Amino acid sequence: MDLLLNNIEQRVSLTTKDKKTISEKFRKKSFKRKEVIVEAGEISKHMYFVTKGCLRAFYTDKNGFEHVVNFAVEDWWIGDFGFHDQSAATLTIETLENSEVLYIDKNGMDSLYEEVSVLDRYFRIILQKALEAQFQRIMQINSFSAEERYVAFSKKYPQFDKRIPQKYLASYLGITPEFLSRLKKDLLKH
Amino acid sequence: MDLLLNNIEQRVSLTTKDKKTISEKFRKKSFKRKEVIVEAGEISKHMYFVTKGCLRAFYTDKNGFEHVVNFAVEDWWIGDFGFHDQSAATLTIETLENSEVLYIDKNGMDSLYEEVSVLDRYFRIILQKALEAQFQRIMQINSFSAEERYVAFSKKYPQFDKRIPQKYLASYLGITPEFLSRLKKDLLKH
DNA sequence: CGTCTATTTGAATGTACTCAAAAGCGGTGG
DNA sequence: CCACCGCTTTTGAGTACATTCAAATAGACG
Numbered sequence: 217m218d219l220l221l222n223n224i225e226q227r228v229s230l231t232t233k234d235k236k237t238i239s240e241k242f243r244k245k246s247f248k249r250k251e252v253i254v255e256a257g258e259i260s261k262h263m264y265f266v267t268k269g270c271l272r273a274f275y276t277d278k279n280g281f282e283h284v285v286n287f288a289v290e291d292w293w294i295g296d297f298g299f300h301d302q303s304a305a306t307l308t309i310e311t312l313e314n315s316e317v318l319y320i321d322k323n324g325m326d327s328l329y330e331e332v333s334v335l336d337r338y339f340r341i342i343l344q345k346a347l348e349a350q351f352q353r354i355m356q357i358n359s360f361s362a363e364e365r366y367v368a369f370s371k372k373y374p375q376f377d378k379r380i381p382q383k384y385l386a387s388y389l390g391i392t393p394e395f396l397s398r399l400k401k402d403l404l405k406h
Numbered sequence: 407m408d409l410l411l412n413n414i415e416q417r418v419s420l421t422t423k424d425k426k427t428i429s430e431k432f433r434k435k436s437f438k439r440k441e442v443i444v445e446a447g448e449i450s451k452h453m454y455f456v457t458k459g460c461l462r463a464f465y466t467d468k469n470g471f472e473h474v475v476n477f478a479v480e481d482w483w484i485g486d487f488g489f490h491d492q493s494a495a496t497l498t499i500e501t502l503e504n505s506e507v508l509y510i511d512k513n514g515m516d517s518l519y520e521e522v523s524v525l526d527r528y529f530r531i532i533l534q535k536a537l538e539a540q541f542q543r544i545m546q547i548n549s550f551s552a553e554e555r556y557v558a559f560s561k562k563y564p565q566f567d568k569r570i571p572q573k574y575l576a577s578y579l580g581i582t583p584e585f586l587s588r589l590k591k592d593l594l595k596h
Numbered sequence: 597c598g599t600c601t602a603t604t605t606g607a608a609t610g611t612a613c614t615c616a617a618a619a620g621c622g623g624t625g626g
Numbered sequence: 627c628c629a630c631c632g633c634t635t636t637t638g639a640g641t642a643c644a645t646t647c648a649a650a651t652a653g654a655c656g
Contacts, residue, residue, distance in 0.1 A: 249623095277549035285541060297538045329527070336526040337519070343533035348487045350540040351475060357547055358580050359467035362612070383634065390548050395612055397636055439655095552644070573602065585644055587604055 217242065219267050220318055223291055227341045228334045237331050242318040247311045260298035260305035262319040266290055269315025272384055273307045284387040287312075287380060293342065299325075312380065362391045363399050407432065409457050410508055413481055417531045418524045427521050432508040437501045450488035450495035452509040456480055459505025462574055463497045474577040477502075477570060483532065489515075502570065552581045553589050 217239050224230060224238070242265070247253055254260055256275060264271075266288045273286045273294060285307065288294035296305035302322050320328070329335055356365050366389055370377040377385070386396040407429050414420060414428070432455070437443055444450055446465060454461075456478045463476045463484060475497065478484035486495035492512050510518070519525055546555055556579055560567040567575070576586035 275545060277545075279549075281549065283545065283548045285544065297534075297541070300534055333523065333526075336523075336530050340526050340530040340533060343530060343537055344487075344490055347533055347537045347540060350537060350544065351487065354475060354540065354544065354547075355465060355467075355473065357544075358473045359469075359471065381634070392613060393635070394614085394637085397634095398612095401636080571602070582645060583603070584605085584646085588644095591604080 217244070217318065219291055220265050223265075224335070224338050228338045230332070230334070234332045234334070238328065238335075241324040241328050242320050244316065244318055246316045247314065249311055249314050252308060252310045253317070254296055254305050254307065254309040256305050256308045258305055259302055260296035260307075261302070261321050263293065263295040263299055263325060264288075264309070264317040264319050266292050266294060267316045267318060269311060269313040270379055271309055271311050271315060272380075273309045274387070275306050275308070282387060283390075284384050287376060287384075287388065289376075289379075312384070357390060362389065362395060363403070365389050365391075366396065366399055367403070407434075407508065409481055410455050413455075414525070414528050418528045420522070420524070424522045424524070428518065428525075431514040431518050432510050434506065434508055436506045437504070439501055439504050442498060442500045443507070444486055444495050444497065444499035446495050446498040448495055449492055450486035450497075451492070451511050453483065453485040453489055453515065454478075454499070454507040454509045456482050456484060457506045457508060459501060459503040460569055461499055461501050461505060462570075463499045464577070465496050465498070472577060473580075474574050477566060477574075477578065479565075479569075502574070547580060552579065552585060553593070555579050555581075556586065556589055557593070 220242065221230065221235050221238065230238070244267075247269070253264065253271070254262070254273075268290055271288045271294055272284050273288070273296070274282045274284045276282050286294065294309060296307045296309070298305045299322065356368060360368065366385075369385070369389060382396055383393040386393040389396065391399075410432065411420065411425050411428065420428070434457075437459070443454065443461070444452070444463075458480055461478045461484055462474050463478070463486070464472045464474045466472050476484065484499060486497045486499070488495045489512065546558060550558065556575075559575070559579060572586055573583040576583040579586065581589075
């Protein structure tokens with residue numbers, strides 16, 4: 217819980233009362249490796265703040281192929297967009313390691329926004345950063361080759377490169393695992 | 407100005423005083439076709455709300471190629487990310503038609519957030535929608551062919567298809583203008 | 597109406613994919 | 627703690643979608 221409160225306090229100020237209110241609305245849950253915590257097609261009931269471990273969010277396209285859209289580790293938020301209007305999730309979210317999350321449902325979130333109004337600002341800021349990151353990603357897809365995207369990723373997130381199975385990283389980068397394997401081989405030869 | 411206030415009131419409630427405060431912070435400006443209103447590399451001083459016309463935002467990659475990342479028409483926001491920390495713009499924003507915008511600088515925005523706190527919520531909601539749209543876009547890039555992306559776009563935004571020069575649409579879709587031309591030809595043959 | 601820009605068409609090419617199979621590695625059970 | 631099984635990664639060969647470069651045609655703005 218401290219991790220979450222700290223994260224919020226990096227962007228906005230909280231009173232002791234605010235912190236208490238927030239703490240009471242979230243619940244903690246642990247998952248083992250490879251557990252599905254949100255299933256595509258079902259109502260996406262919760263938002264998650266990761267306090268331990270690593271997760272991936274992916275969708276399955278019309279041909280049955282999975283595409284990873286995001287990873288999340290400690291100190292990151294993760295959830296499906298359906299949360300905001302309580303509609304069916306398009307994403308499946310699964311742990312890649314034994315993990316621990318704080319979660320909250322829509323009612324809890326709505327009441328939090330009313331009781332701790334500074335959270336509107338907190339999430340506005342979080343969302344601004346997230347949106348910018350997605351634009352950067354689209355810009356990379358447009359003008360970087362697969363090799364350049366891989367190099368940029370492993371430079372930006374050196375921790376992830378080792379923590380995440382290659383096939384999920386390939387999927388996130390928008391390339392096949394076979395091709396990523398070849399890229400890495402070529403990069404070793406300089 | 408009514409267009410902006412209406413847009414805001416679709417998401418949050420405003421008092422008469424709020425509306426007055428907001429109106430006073432924005433200024434109106436008109437641009438002719440093909441005018442650059444934000445230049446990549448310069449400090450991105452303003453956020454824009456389009457009240458008339460059509461604009462494109464693009465960046466220039468390391469090989470000198472332009473890539474359109476967004477369009478904006480009436481009732482849409484547009485700006486560069488650098489706005490939030492008053493850093494250099496990565497995007498150039500240019501009018502595609504004679505256009506009219508409401509604009510605000512960083513100081514104005516900051517004071518607006520203080521004086522009309524419900525705007526934090528308004529932009530939180532706007533940003534949630536924008537973020538979801540960008541994820542949808544990445545999902546399309548991942549699992550749709552160029553032809554499918556074009557068909558999806560012209561179905562979703564039939565107005566744009568005719569309003570925007572093909573080469574900019576091709577750029578937005580992440581394909582060459584030559585290839586889009588071929589796609590359209592093939593689609594006519596059913 | 598003329599010029600400049602956008603679009604179309606053609607031909608050759610490249611980046612990344614598909615399918616298939618072998619090799620390597622890691623988690624789970626004994 | 628080791629061994630096995632299954633999943634992940636690697637390697638190979640052929641292929642496709644989209645690009646590049648060049649030139650002709652069409653269209654729009656002033």
